[in-house]
Amino acid sequence: MGLLDGKTALVAGVANKDSIAWAVTMALVREGARVALTYQNERLEGRVRNLAQECDPPLPCFQMDATIDEDVTKAFGAIGQEFGGKLDMLVHSIAFARKEDLAGGIVETSSEGFKLAQEVSAYTLISLMRGALPLMKAAGGGSVVTLSYLGGERVVPNYNVMGICKAALESAVRYLAWDTGKHNIRVNAVSAGPIKTLAARGISGFTTVLDQVAAKAPLGRNVTQEEVGNACLFLLSPWASGITGEVLYVDAGYNIMGM
Numbered sequence: 001m002g003l004l005d006g007k008t009a010l011v012a013g014v015a016n017k018d019s020i021a022w023a024v025t026m027a028l029v030r031e032g033a034r035v036a037l038t039y040q041n042e043r044l045e046g047r048v049r050n051l052a053q054e055c056d057p058p059l060p061c062f063q064m065d066a067t068i069d070e071d072v073t074k075a076f077g078a079i080g081q082e083f084g085g086k087l088d089m090l091v092h093s094i095a096f097a098r099k100e101d102l103a104g105g106i107v108e109t110s111s112e113g114f115k116l117a118q119e120v121s122a123y124t125l126i127s128l129m130r131g132a133l134p135l136m137k138a139a140g141g142g143s144v145v146t147l148s149y150l151g152g153e154r155v156v157p158n159y160n161v162m163g164i165c166k167a168a169l170e171s172a173v174r175y176l177a178w179d180t181g182k183h184n185i186r187v188n189a190v191s192a193g194p195i196k197t198l199a200a201r202g203i204s205g206f207t208t209v210l211d212q213v214a215a216k217a218p219l220g221r222n223v224t225q226e227e228v229g230n231a232c233l234f235l236l237s238p239w240a241s242g243i244t245g246e247v248l249y250v251d252a253g254y255n256i257m258g259m
């Protein structure tokens with residue numbers, strides 16, 4: 001018996017096997033959930049479909065650029081069909097900023113770069129929840145998890161515009177939790193420690209961040225995708241039924257340190 005037998009989940013944000021979203025998918029599948037994946041575009045389709053084929057049964061995959069309304073509507077239509085009009089869980093593991101906005105001075109951030117990063121990294125939690133709402137209402141409630149980072153509340157050099165996006169994302173978590181709690185929907189964030197992924201590689205000086213965490217975190221190391229995946233699983237599961245609007249740190253304890 002799995003913890004999530006008979007439950008349905010949509011995971012948005014798998015790019016490859018290193019993606020945090022893939023570790024969340026593995027944890028959900030392990031616990032018996034039926035999982036559907038979305039991939040951003042044709043460039044990622046092959047890789048995501050190959051990963052989906054590794055599961056037994058293979059996971060259904062749908063294309064969805066989260067910034068395109070028609071894509072979101074179409075994808076949630078297909079997911080509704082796949083899961084009989086109901087959805088229990090949503091994982092939002094999506095972020096993007098231009099490389100030039102993840103280095104140097106924040107004062108150089110262009111309006112265009114700022115808007116793009118905010119739209120992809122914060123607003124899409126709202127638009128995806130809008131897509132999920134009817135399906136979660138039909139299921140009698142739901143649980144949503146997004147991925148954040150400490151750079152949203154403290155200064156992490158070079159994280160720059162993405163830090164501002166994560167601040168907006170964490171605030172969106174609280175407003176969405178308030179707005180959808182009446183439908184028995186919970187919304188939480190996991191604030192993950194740094195992990196080498198495709199997205200992280202775009203951040204200037206990322207290796208220094210990994211070294212700093214390993215040197216200073218109480219556990220004396222970095223976290224793994226699996227650890228983050230398991231924490232997301234907890235928040236998505238009935239074990240977290242009394243928790244909403246929260247940010248849970250999965251960072252080997254780094255965030256508690258003052259020095």
Ligand code: NAD
Nearest residue numbers: 013014015019020040065066094095147194195197198199
């Ligand atoms: P990743 O590159 O594997 O995942 C990022 C995903 O965002 C990709 O699948 C990409 O396709 C998707 N994406 C970007 N723009 C999109 C769009 N317009 N529509 C749909 N999808 C889009 O990297 P990751 O590190 O697994 O990132 C997942 C989340 O975890 C992000 O929110 C990231 O900020 C967060 N996070 C990462 C770390 C880290 O160190 N890796 C730490 C804390 C939080």
